[in-house]
Amino acid sequence: MQILGIDPGTAIMGYGLIEKQGNRLIPITYASWRTPAHIPMSERLLMLYTEMKAFIEAHRPEQVAVEELFFNRNTTTAISVGQARGVVLLAAAQAGIPVYEYTPLQVKQAVVGYGKADKKQVQQMVRALLGLNEIPKPDDTADALAIAICHAHSVNLLNRMGEIK
Structure with a gap:
């Protein structure tokens, strides 16, 4: 199964396509x-x-995982991230690809095993879990891969719960 992870943003949108075998x-x-x-x-x-849209057409991922909006004090950033998420949701829906959403806490828990892990810990685990020589850059790309990994780790449970489309 191919999973496309997306870290939404309007300046930089990270993406990572992984295959779960x-x-x-x-x-x-x-x-x-x-x-x-x-x-x-x-x-x-x-x-x-x-x-x-072009990426989806070229690679045909089976599922899309995207980070849920985490609202902190910066409302301007939250609004622009929300707009970027809308683009992701629209493109996936138009292609008929189911979308799964995860909070930053869920991503850290799934990738590192600790929901309060710092960014460097998550990046190191992404590198290790995917057998990469170095941490993907920029941070948004590593985050997108972490989101895809989170979904890959959640698939079996979601299947048992009847949540996989």
Whole structure:
């Protein structure tokens, strides 16, 4: 099963496509899409949508996992992340791909085994679990892979609960 993990953002949107083969997790491709800060938000969202749609058409992931919006004190950031999440949800829905959402706490728990792990611990575990030579850069890419790993670790439980579409 191929899982596309997405770390949503309007400046940088990280993505990571992995394949789950039994208990093995195999990295397929990972990077990030960037948008220029000087253009209007509507154009940035269109750029992200176009990239996401093209990626889905080229790679045909079976499931998409995306980070849930974590609202802290910066409402401007939360709004733009929410808009980027909307792009992801729309592109996946148009392609008929089910989307699964995970909180940062769930991702850390699934990848590191500790919900309050720091970013470096998560990045090191992503590297180790996927057998990578180095930590993926930028951080958004490593986060996207962590989200995909979280979903891969959750699939069996979700299947038993009848939650996998």
